[in-house]
Amino acid sequence: MSTTPYADPTALPRVADDDAHMAAAVAEARAAGESDDVPIGAVVVRDGSVIARGRNRREADRDPTAHAEILALRDASRALGRWRLEDCALYVTIEPCAMCAGAAIVARVPLVVFAGPEEKTGAVVSVLTLFDEPRALHRPAWRMGVRRDESEEMLRAFFAARRRAQE
Numbered sequence: 137m138s139t140t141p142y143a144d145p146t147a148l149p150r151v152a153d154d155d156a157h158m159a160a161a162v163a164e165a166r167a168a169g170e171s172d173d174v175p176i177g178a179v180v181v182r183d184g185s186v187i188a189r190g191r192n193r194r195e196a197d198r199d200p201t202a203h204a205e206i207l208a209l210r211d212a213s214r215a216l217g218r219w220r221l222e223d224c225a226l227y228v229t230i231e232p233c234a235m236c237a238g239a240a241i242v243a244r245v246p247l248v249v250f251a252g253p254e255e256k257t258g259a260v261v262s263v264l265t266l267f268d269e270p271r272a273l274h275r276p277a278w279r280m281g282v283r284r285d286e287s288e289e290m291l292r293a294f295f296a297a298r299r300r301a302q303e
């Protein structure tokens with residue numbers, strides 16, 4: 137049951153707000169990298185503020201579903217006391233996979249913003265286009281390209297360091 141009133145839908149982030157919100161997701165990604173998890177971070181924004189955070193914890197939790205977006209959406213639902221997140225935006229440092237894009241759809245998230253494409257697993261523009269699926273119950277709006285260079289460089293540096301450690 138909903139315990140927190142819904143925010144005004146016109147309060148969804150605008151393009152001009154994306155950089156600051158993505159900076160918070162990038163900070164989460166950096167923290168993931170420090171614990172040997174691939175550096176991917178996500179935040180949920182409602183009414184202009186970050187209300188929930190998540191970072192990739194697959195290694196830390198030994199959990200294949202512990203992606204940044206899933207953990208951020210769960211955190212947001214706990215904070216709001218409801219599963220419907222139709223007044224929230226999700227920011228993530230790389231294109232969501234099918235699981236995470238699906239989670240945004242079932243949570244009724246109206247806006248997803250991500251840094252750059254993930255060519256092997258991305259489910260918004262790369263491998264699948266779930267948010268533009270005409271038969272879908274709910275189609276989040278989406279934007280790509282915010283802090284893309286920074287997010288991609290973080291991933292490159294992480295994998296380069298891991299290769300060096302394995303040599």
Ligand SMILES: [Zn+2]
Nearest residue numbers: 203233235236
């Ligand atoms: Zn995912």
